[in-house]
Amino acid sequence: MFLHCLKYELKTSLRARDLIIWLILFPIVLGTLFKVAFGSIYEKNTLFRSIPAAVVETAENPYFRAAADAVSAGNDALFSLTYTDEQTALGLLKNKEISGILYAGDTVSLTVGGSGIQQSILKSFVEQYGISEAVIRKAAEQNPETLPAVTKALSAEITACTRVPLTDGNTDPFIQYFYNLIAMVAIFGSVTGLHIAIDYQANLSLLGARRSCASVPTAVSRTAAILGSWLTQAVCMVICVSYLAFVLKIDFGSRLPQVYLAAVLGGCMGVAMGFFIGSIGKLSQNAKVGIAMTVSMTCCFLSGLMIGNMKAILAEKVPWVNAVNPVAVISDSFYCLNLYSDYRRFTVKIITMLILTAAFTVLGIILSGRKKYASI
Amino acid sequence: MQVFKTFLKVLRKHLGISALYIVLFMAVGAAMTLMDDSRQMFEQTRLDICVFDEDGTPESKALCALIGQKHNLVTLEKNDDVILDALYYERVNYVLTIKRGYGEKLAAGDTEGLLESRHFHESYSTVYTEQFLNEYVGTVRAFIAGGDSPADAVAHAEAAFAKEVSVNTANFEPTRSSDSQNKTALYFRYLPYLIFSVLMNVLCPVLLVMNKKEIRSRTDCSGIRPGRFTAEVFAGTALFVIGIWLLFVAVSVPVNGCMYQGRMWLAVLNSFVFTLFSAAFALLVSSFSPAPNIINIITQIVSLGMCFLCGVFVDQSMLGDGVLSAARFLPAYWYIRVNRMLEGAEVYDGQFAAKVIAIEAAFVVVLALLTVMLRKSHVRTPKPQRKPA
Numbered sequence: 001m002f003l004h005c006l007k008y009e010l011k012t013s014l015r016a017r018d019l020i021i022w023l024i025l026f027p028i029v030l031g032t033l034f035k036v037a038f039g040s041i042y043e044k045n046t047l048f049r050s051i052p053a054a055v056v057e058t059a060e061n062p063y064f065r066a067a068a069d070a071v072s073a074g075n076d077a078l079f080s081l082t083y084t085d086e087q088t089a090l091g092l093l094k095n096k097e098i099s100g101i102l103y104a105g106d107t108v109s110l111t112v113g114g115s116g117i118q119q120s121i122l123k124s125f126v127e128q129y130g131i132s133e134a135v136i137r138k139a140a141e142q143n144p145e146t147l148p149a150v151t152k153a154l155s156a157e158i159t160a161c162t163r164v165p166l167t168d169g170n171t172d173p174f175i176q177y178f179y180n181l182i183a184m185v186a187i188f189g190s191v192t193g194l195h196i197a198i199d200y201q202a203n204l205s206l207l208g209a210r211r212s213c214a215s216v217p218t219a220v221s222r223t224a225a226i227l228g229s230w231l232t233q234a235v236c237m238v239i240c241v242s243y244l245a246f247v248l249k250i251d252f253g254s255r256l257p258q259v260y261l262a263a264v265l266g267g268c269m270g271v272a273m274g275f276f277i278g279s280i281g282k283l284s285q286n287a288k289v290g291i292a293m294t295v296s297m298t299c300c301f302l303s304g305l306m307i308g309n310m311k312a313i314l315a316e317k318v319p320w321v322n323a324v325n326p327v328a329v330i331s332d333s334f335y336c337l338n339l340y341s342d343y344r345r346f347t348v349k350i351i352t353m354l355i356l357t358a359a360f361t362v363l364g365i366i367l368s369g370r371k372k373y374a375s376i
Numbered sequence: 377m378q379v380f381k382t383f384l385k386v387l388r389k390h391l392g393i394s395a396l397y398i399v400l401f402m403a404v405g406a407a408m409t410l411m412d413d414s415r416q417m418f419e420q421t422r423l424d425i426c427v428f429d430e431d432g433t434p435e436s437k438a439l440c441a442l443i444g445q446k447h448n449l450v451t452l453e454k455n456d457d458v459i460l461d462a463l464y465y466e467r468v469n470y471v472l473t474i475k476r477g478y479g480e481k482l483a484a485g486d487t488e489g490l491l492e493s494r495h496f497h498e499s500y501s502t503v504y505t506e507q508f509l510n511e512y513v514g515t516v517r518a519f520i521a522g523g524d525s526p527a528d529a530v531a532h533a534e535a536a537f538a539k540e541v542s543v544n545t546a547n548f549e550p551t552r553s554s555d556s557q558n559k560t561a562l563y564f565r566y567l568p569y570l571i572f573s574v575l576m577n578v579l580c581p582v583l584l585v586m587n588k589k590e591i592r593s594r595t596d597c598s599g600i601r602p603g604r605f606t607a608e609v610f611a612g613t614a615l616f617v618i619g620i621w622l623l624f625v626a627v628s629v630p631v632n633g634c635m636y637q638g639r640m641w642l643a644v645l646n647s648f649v650f651t652l653f654s655a656a657f658a659l660l661v662s663s664f665s666p667a668p669n670i671i672n673i674i675t676q677i678v679s680l681g682m683c684f685l686c687g688v689f690v691d692q693s694m695l696g697d698g699v700l701s702a703a704r705f706l707p708a709y710w711y712i713r714v715n716r717m718l719e720g721a722e723v724y725d726g727q728f729a730a731k732v733i734a735i736e737a738a739f740v741v742v743l744a745l746l747t748v749m750l751r752k753s754h755v756r757t758p759k760p761q762r763k764p765a
Contacts, residue, residue: 022673033681040696048503078503093546101546111544117500121507123543128511131536135515139522149521153485153514160513161472161493161506166460171496173466177684184676191669286581286668290393293577293672294400301404305680306569306689312465339460 005221009228019191020232027185027240034181035248038174046173050080051118052098054089058105067129068102078121102126169338170251173308176331178250180305183330185240186266187299189233190292193274196225197368198285201278205285218369226275226361233267253338258346262337265353266330270296272360273326279368299327329353379586379595379605383612386585394578398620401570405624406631409563423469423501426452426462433479438530439512440474442537446508459494469501470494472509483526485517512537557640559632561719564643567624568650568708569683574620575654576661576675579613583662584671606751610659610744617655621648639718642729646714649736653707656743663750687712693721707739 013020055068071078082089082098089101093111099118101111110126112119132154139150198204200222202212211221241263244250252259277292302325304310311328314321322328333349340346387394425447429436443449450468452458462468471494478490491509495502512533519529585591586609595605625644629635636644661674683689685699686708692700703709710732716722717729 019667019669022670026673026677029677030681033685036702037684037690037695037699039699041690041694044696045694046497046499048498048500078507090546109544110541111546113546117504119543121500121504123541124504124507124511127537127539127541128507128515130539130541131511131515132518134536135518135522139518143523146522150518153518153521156487156514156517158487158510158514158517160487160509161491162489164473164492164494166456166463166494166496171464173464188673191672194669286390287393289669289672290396290577294396297573298400298404301407306404306566306683307408309465309467312461312467315461315465316467335464339464340457345457 001216002220002224005216005224006228009225010231013192013228013232016195020236023185023188023192023233023236024239026188027181028243030181031178031240031244031248031250034177035250038177041174042172050077051121052080052082053100053102053122054082054084054092054098055102055104056084056086056089058103061104061106061108063133064104064108064129067132068104071125078125167339168341169253171339172251175250175338176304176308176311176335178244179331179334180300180303180327182237182240182244182263182334183266183303183327184296184300184305186233186237186263186330187270187273187296187327189229189236189267189270190274190277190296191289192229192233193226193271193276193364194278194288194292196222196229196271196275197278197364198288199225200368201282202373203282212373222365222368226271229271229275230268233271234264237263237267252334255337258337259334262330262333262346262350262353265350265357266326266333269326269330269353269357269360272357272364275364276360276367279364296327299325303327303331323352324356326353326356329356377608379600379608380612383582383586383609384615386582387612387616390578390582393581397574397577398623401574402624402627405563405566405570406627408566409559409631423447423505424450424467425505426450426459426468426471428454428471428473430476431474431478435479435482435526435530436474438534439478442512442534443472445538447505463494463496469499470505472505479526482513482516482530483520485520487513487517557634557638558719560628560634560636560640561643561715563628563632564647565688565712565715565719567647568654568686568688568711569679571621571624571647571651572654572657572679572682573675574624575617575651575658576671576679578620579616579655579658580662580671581668582616583609583613583659584665584668587662587665589665602752606748613655613659617651621651639724643715643718646711646729646733646736649733649740650707650711652740653736653743656740656747659747660743660750663747682706682708685709687716691721692716707736710735 050072057065068079068081072081081102082092084092086101089098092098093101093113096113099112099116100122102122103109103111108126108129110122112122135154136147136150139147199207200211200218202209211218214221238260241252241256241260245252245256245259273295274292277295278288280288283291300306302310302314302321304312305327311322311331314328322332329349329352333346333353336345336349425443427440427443427449429440440449450462452462452468452471459468459471463471473492473494475489475492481487481490490513493502493506515533515536516526516529519532520526524532596602625647657678661671666674685695686692686703686706687695687700688708692709692712695703700709713722713732714729717724
């Protein structure tokens with residue numbers, strides 16, 4: 001009987017094509033839009049590229065020219081310098097083709113068009129030039145014999161910092177929008193889960209009324225319905241991850257099977273959450289859909305779907321929210337897989353998903369079971 | 377006014393769930409406005425740096441103090457997971473460890489292995505910090521080479537780095553708005569997402585009831601002309617939409633702690649035109665009579681897609697040229713252009729703002745015409761004749 005119920009549940013799910021198609025279309029369309037919007041942001045805004053600046057020479061200053069040439073030569077040049085006259089330089093600055101103008105004469109000064117980190121790097125360079133000049137002047141005045149050693153110390157290429165590698169994963173911060181997108185698709189499984197509860201409540205649907213007086217034990221048919229919805233949602237999640245990973249080429253790191261596992265479990269949790277919401281009280285179908293959507297959207301917002309660093313803000317101020325927010329738990333599992341080499345935190349997230357899924361399902365069963373109606 | 381009255385009756389039945397959506401999105405809007413700190417990352421020249429001093433000598437302490445003068449010192453637990461999280465979510469830009477033996481090595485003129493850095497990207501902040509650290513170490517070495525004792529060299533370097541060079545600013549940049557104006561503009565920046573989501577989720581279910589096959593058939597064979605039916609539905613929609621818009625505009629006052637003044641009224645007008653667009657879109661979508669649970673998915677696709685492409689959640693200056701060219705075909709792009717002028721991110725040009733709002737209004741007109749045409753075509757489509765049994 002269980003298999004019979006499961007077969008019909010799957011058939012019903014497949015025939016509710018509009019919902020399934022939208023659940024599949026949703027990540028495809030939004031994922032593509034995210035890819036278009038965020039495709040070049042990381043390279044364009046985060047990674048360092050030589051800072052364009054102009055040099056206007058008001059008087060001959062060979063020392064400055066040597067210093068400027070040293071930092072603008074080679075593949076990893078700090079600046080990309082253009083030697084020009086003042087009017088042209090101001091024109092370039094106005095059109096935002098350069099970040100600042102270095103005026104080189106007896107003294108060196110800087111003119112910028114606005115504030116920002118590129119301008120700060122230019123300012124730091126001008127300051128350092130002034131400091132070097134002062135150090136040399138001091139040595140020349142007080143200990144002329146140390147001048148060669150001082151000049152050598154100042155011109156030596158120094159790498160004081162040794163970089164400690166932190167992770168082999170993808171460090172593009174914009175990938176978290178894709179994590180949240182998968183988590184959103186998973187939590188939208190609540191719409192499917194909602195129908196399990198509604199279709200078994202005699203006061204909410206005709207099907208529920210018919211099922212209430214059928215000879216099949218409710219436990220059997222409801223378990224089959226939950227399992228059927230989990231299977232359908234799992235297929236949606238697999239399609240979603242596959243599209244993002246193979247069509248849009250989103251880099252989820254080297255552990256794709258575990259990404260699928262987390263996505264499928266997340267989908268099951270979404271269905272269970274919907275089942276739980278659907279089982280609460282005797283509200284109308286529309287009200288329950290509204291509640292499910294409101295809860296889902298709140299969870300997505302708190303997980304950083306709209307503001308990328310929302311999860312970090314919450315982690316600092318109210319860390320327990322991230323630990324219990326289903327959407328944050330799903331997106332965190334992808335984050336852990338991507339950045340951490342071990343499975344410690346990923347396992348915690350998976351266990352959290354399993355606990356939440358079990359809790360929602362059990363609560364849903366308790367709330368929706370053994371209901372009697374005086375009239376419908 | 378029969379249709380108008382019916383519309384209000386249906387609306388009243390949906391008020392409970394509508395209130396839920398309105399409260400949710402208002403709370404989201406307030407939170408987004410109050411918590412937004414995305415601008416700091418790109419405008420701030422003081423970086424957030426965490427320093428672990430393993431050396432604990434006067435030399436290392438002097439470096440810590442100097443970093444504290446130039447940047448913001450952030451305290452983190454010395455745990456790889458905590459550091460990884462803080463760097464990924466950009467709570468810190470750079471994590472620096474001053475290695476044991478830093479003071480001795482510096483005095484000996486050795487620059488290898490003095491410091492350890494933890495960062496993700498070779499970003500501007502990384503280059504900025506490392507440029508500063510290398511220059512500091514180089515300067516201390518030069519003072520020592522010039523005959524100073526290590527302690528004097530550190531003191532001289534500290535004094536030299538404390539001096540700031542004055543920077544001239546060419547006045548091409550638009551005048552920055554005041555703090556309260558900026559906050560209001562920030563609230564209005566997120567408004568397209570909020571208004572669009574609320575109207576789609578609240579208005580569509582009501583319109584779907586009005587468009588129900590049975591109700592339409594009954595109305596079609598009544599004395600009410602299709603044109604009048606559409607006009608009364610439009611009037612009911614307009615009343616409801618203006619109410620919601622006023623609510624969102626009013627909420628901005630307590631959230632941002634200031635009343636609208638001066639150019640901020642332009643933001644109000646801009647939001648009104650965008651609200652009309654959202655309502656027109658809701659009318660159009662409901663003409664296709666989609667299932668109620670599909671509406672939310674359509675809403676999410678359109679609202680999130682449009683907002684990410686047009687610079688609502690991510691600033692337009694960060695988006696690629698291709699993306700912005702495509703976004704021109706969406707009203708949210710034009711809405712954000714006006715808002716950027718009010719934020720001070722673009723030069724304010726009243727004529728251009730008026731032109732942009734007119735473009736937004738054109739989107740409304742096109743959608744309204746499409747809806748009317750669609751409704752007319754529904755009415756005129758002949759129903760298939762039933763075959764006699």
